[in-house]
Amino acid sequence: MSISHNLLTERVLTSLQLATESSNTAATNILKHVSQHLDKAQYTVVDLLEASGTENLNDLMDAVFFLSSKPVKLFSLQFLYFPLDNSKAIEVSADAYFAAKLHNTTPTDLAGNEFVDFNPKRLGFSCHIHNDLIV
Known part of the structure; x- marks a missing residue:
């Protein structure tokens, strides 16, 4: 099993529109990072902090919840x-x-x-x- 680059790219582009409309800069930055790393399947908190460009954990959590939400479904969370x-x-x-x-x-x-x-x-x-x- 592998990541479908076409499906992921489509999901990222759709999600970028939603993130831009909601002014979610951290999510936008993460989406841009994902689009440049289409084979990467897992993101740690450290990866997400670096990709988001924020040091604010609340902003990061907002972005992660947005990117894991039903309308977006880019990520699945593992606690x-x-x-x-x-x-x-x-x-x-x-x-x-x-x-x-x-x-x-x-x-x-x-x-x-x-x-x-x-x-x-x-x-x-x-x-x-x-x-x-x-x-």
């Missing part, structure tokens, strides 16, 4: 916990991620296991090119 021992990141559900961020609760992994020595600063996410653009 992760990065263990202190630097072992492999562990996926968490969107509900668990937001509950931890908003209510300072300890999330569980997708199997329902609670994290030991949970540190909310170790929660993050990555973005993947949406499955609709994979052939």
